[in-house]
Amino acid sequence: MSTGLLQLQDVVLGHGARSQAQHTSKSFSLNVSPRERLAILGPSGAGKSTLLHLMSLDLPPAMGSVTFKGRVSADWSVAELSHHRAVMPQNGQVAFGLEVHLVIALGRVARAQDPCVAAIVAAAAQLACVDHLLWRRCDTLSGGELARVHLARIFAQMWDVRDSLILIDEPLAALDLGLQVRILQSLDTFAAERHHAVVAVLHDVNHALKAFDRLVLVKEGRLFADVPSNDQAVPLFERLYGLRLESLRTADRSLVVLPASTRCQCP
Amino acid sequence: MSRLRTALRAKPGWWLVAVLVFLSGLAAQIGAMPIGVADWLALPKLFGLSGFDDPTQVPAAGSHVLFNLRLPRLLLSLLVGASLGLSGALTQGLFRNPLAEPGLLGVSAGAACAAAITIVLLGEVTATMAASVRVWLLPFAAFVGALTVCFALDHMARWLAPGSISALLLTGIAMNALAGALIGLCTYLADDEQLRNLSFWTLGSLAGAQWLWVGLFATLLTLGYFRLTRLRQSLNALALGDATAQQVGVDIHSLRKQIIVWVALLAGLAVAFCGMISFVGLIAPHLVRLWVGPDQRRMLPLAMLVGAILLLVADTFARSIAVPAEIPVGIFTALVGGPFFLLLVRQTRGRIRGETRGQTR
Numbered sequence: 001m002s003t004g005l006l007q008l009q010d011v012v013l014g015h016g017a018r019s020q021a022q023h024t025s026k027s028f029s030l031n032v033s034p035r036e037r038l039a040i041l042g043p044s045g046a047g048k049s050t051l052l053h054l055m056s057l058d059l060p061p062a063m064g065s066v067t068f069k070g071r072v073s074a075d076w077s078v079a080e081l082s083h084h085r086a087v088m089p090q091n092g093q094v095a096f097g098l099e100v101h102l103v104i105a106l107g108r109v110a111r112a113q114d115p116c117v118a119a120i121v122a123a124a125a126q127l128a129c130v131d132h133l134l135w136r137r138c139d140t141l142s143g144g145e146l147a148r149v150h151l152a153r154i155f156a157q158m159w160d161v162r163d164s165l166i167l168i169d170e171p172l173a174a175l176d177l178g179l180q181v182r183i184l185q186s187l188d189t190f191a192a193e194r195h196h197a198v199v200a201v202l203h204d205v206n207h208a209l210k211a212f213d214r215l216v217l218v219k220e221g222r223l224f225a226d227v228p229s230n231d232q233a234v235p236l237f238e239r240l241y242g243l244r245l246e247s248l249r250t251a252d253r254s255l256v257v258l259p260a261s262t263r264c265q266c267p
Numbered sequence: 268m269s270r271l272r273t274a275l276r277a278k279p280g281w282w283l284v285a286v287l288v289f290l291s292g293l294a295a296q297i298g299a300m301p302i303g304v305a306d307w308l309a310l311p312k313l314f315g316l317s318g319f320d321d322p323t324q325v326p327a328a329g330s331h332v333l334f335n336l337r338l339p340r341l342l343l344s345l346l347v348g349a350s351l352g353l354s355g356a357l358t359q360g361l362f363r364n365p366l367a368e369p370g371l372l373g374v375s376a377g378a379a380c381a382a383a384i385t386i387v388l389l390g391e392v393t394a395t396m397a398a399s400v401r402v403w404l405l406p407f408a409a410f411v412g413a414l415t416v417c418f419a420l421d422h423m424a425r426w427l428a429p430g431s432i433s434a435l436l437l438t439g440i441a442m443n444a445l446a447g448a449l450i451g452l453c454t455y456l457a458d459d460e461q462l463r464n465l466s467f468w469t470l471g472s473l474a475g476a477q478w479l480w481v482g483l484f485a486t487l488l489t490l491g492y493f494r495l496t497r498l499r500q501s502l503n504a505l506a507l508g509d510a511t512a513q514q515v516g517v518d519i520h521s522l523r524k525q526i527i528v529w530v531a532l533l534a535g536l537a538v539a540f541c542g543m544i545s546f547v548g549l550i551a552p553h554l555v556r557l558w559v560g561p562d563q564r565r566m567l568p569l570a571m572l573v574g575a576i577l578l579l580v581a582d583t584f585a586r587s588i589a590v591p592a593e594i595p596v597g598i599f600t601a602l603v604g605g606p607f608f609l610l611l612v613r614q615t616r617g618r619i620r621g622e623t624r625g626q627t628r
Contacts, residue, residue, distance in 0.1 A: 058510065082516025095363040095506040096561035106504050110516025137560075157515060 010064035097139035107157035128152035352574020355548025370545030373442025381412025413535030471542035471597025546604020
């Protein structure tokens with residue numbers, strides 16, 4: 001019996017009424033260990049965000065159980081859970097154009113006594129490279145700036161805890177390459193210092209291969225594969241996306257995957 | 268000029284309190300009966316605070332007017348205005364919508380509707396009750412009516428497109444229409460005396476102000492303010508969206524229920540004692556947002572002060588423009604509020620246009 005961070009037991013990714021038989025055939029189990037880096041990949045609509053919602057204990061599981069730090073989802077209060085896991089949303093629109101420093105401070109709203117909140121907000125903003133935006137309104141920010149503000153909010157939320165969980169939902173969509181790399185690096189540094197585990201839903205296979213140790217592939221609402229992040233995963237990518245892929249090694253021995261030059265057949 | 272603006276922005280509460288005190292003093296002097304300094308000085312006697320030195324010396328008519336009519340009315344307009352401002356700020360925070368307001372969304376109409384039903388349809392039942400119970404029946408009915416509409420709105424807002432301004436306002440139109448239809452039915456079935464009572468509710472008036480009501484509203488506002496003060500930061504978290512607010516540790520279900528109950532209490536009781544007074548809950552938070560921004564920690568107290576000033580000014584106009592007759596104050600707030608609302612719609616048209624083109628936010 002592993003004493004991991006997060007255990008999903010016999011869960012399914014579907015919603016709504018389905019037959020019991022369908023449920024059991026699509027059910028799977030998944031464990032996340034402390035300090036692990038896990039990337040969730042898959043085609044659009046496969047259920048990646050649903051899996052992330054399950055892992056963040058947002059909703060009680062329709063089937064099976066989700067155990068986080070030894071307690072099932074029903075045993076966690078909303079406030080206490082926020083001290084142990086943080087979620088970065090895919091679309092972080094903020095109503096009313098609240099100011100950035102306020103949004104970052106909201107990461108710590110569930111703490112009763114918080115004397116250092118101003119210092120933590122400033123430090124988190126600096127780590128996420130938004131300290132020059134602290135007094136701007138959120139509705140005047142670009143998509144990339146807003147993503148970094150939410151990253152700062154996550155940093156503030158998990159600033160003074162260790163061995164916990166950070167979940168990211170496709171944060172790099174619609175960001176330029178430089179920003180994508182910088183965000184992943186800030187996140188990696190932050191999580192490494194505090195021994196947090198990171199689970200991220202990504203589109204870019206190469207980001208996943210470079211920055212994450214383990215890959216969970218999701219296709220059509222079921223777990224397709226759960227593999228370490230190395231060149232063994234490439235044939236699985238080909239089956240996942242229905243593409244021919246070429247893999248290359250760069251000078252520093254990291255793996256890069258590209259679509260092959262042959263035309264792909266539409267399914 | 269910018270130094271003045273910085274000074275204004277830094278301590279807005281104190282500025283507003285100063286304006287409020289000044290306008291209150293002015294309003295006390297305005298009216299059919301002229302009030303002099305002697306009348307003000309005679310007040311403590313009327314409050315029973317100092318005995319009569321000379322039993323034959325009766326306070327002048329002016330001080331009676333001041334004590335029995337003008338002061339309670341003035342204080343009630345401040346307190347009801349503050350309640351409406353506060354309930355407007357809470358409604359906007361709850362629905363994440365700068366155009367939300369208890370009047371527009373049908374909460375006030377629901378309260379008036381419940382009061383109308385109590386007056387007309389339950390007339391025989393209530394006649395048998397003791398007078399002390401009957402006095403509190405209408406405010407209770409108004410509260411229940413407001414609460415029903417609030418819960419219905421919250422329910423609907425959940426499965427409408429999240430954050431959609433138009434969908435929420437359309438629901439408000441439906442609520443107003445339904446409540447209006449029921450009030451119409453009650454009007455049709457009412458006898459003359461009931462009819463006179465009913466028309467008071469739909470127009471809004473502070474004419475019957477009593478010290479008891481002043482005490483009640485003061486208590487309500489104090490309790491409400493201290494209770495809601497602790498929820499201000501959680502209310503800010505709602506602006507992040509339901510999912511994110513939950514993920515940062517705010518129990519949004521419990522928070523929503525509390526906010527709804529307080530909106531229903533504040534708006535419902537305002538209707539119960541003063542009839543439907545719309546738009547104060549829309550204008551006050553909007554002005555505060557323009558001035559100091561949307562942070563609920565500043566919004567709630569400042570919306571109360573701005574709401575108080577707005578209703579004070581409106582009521583002073585209402586009772587002094589057509590002396591000795593009185594225009595119901597609800598007409599004034601609607602006359603100003605209607606065009607103001609159109610202006611707001613114009614300002615947020617970019618967001619509304621985005622919705623009608625099918626973009627999700």
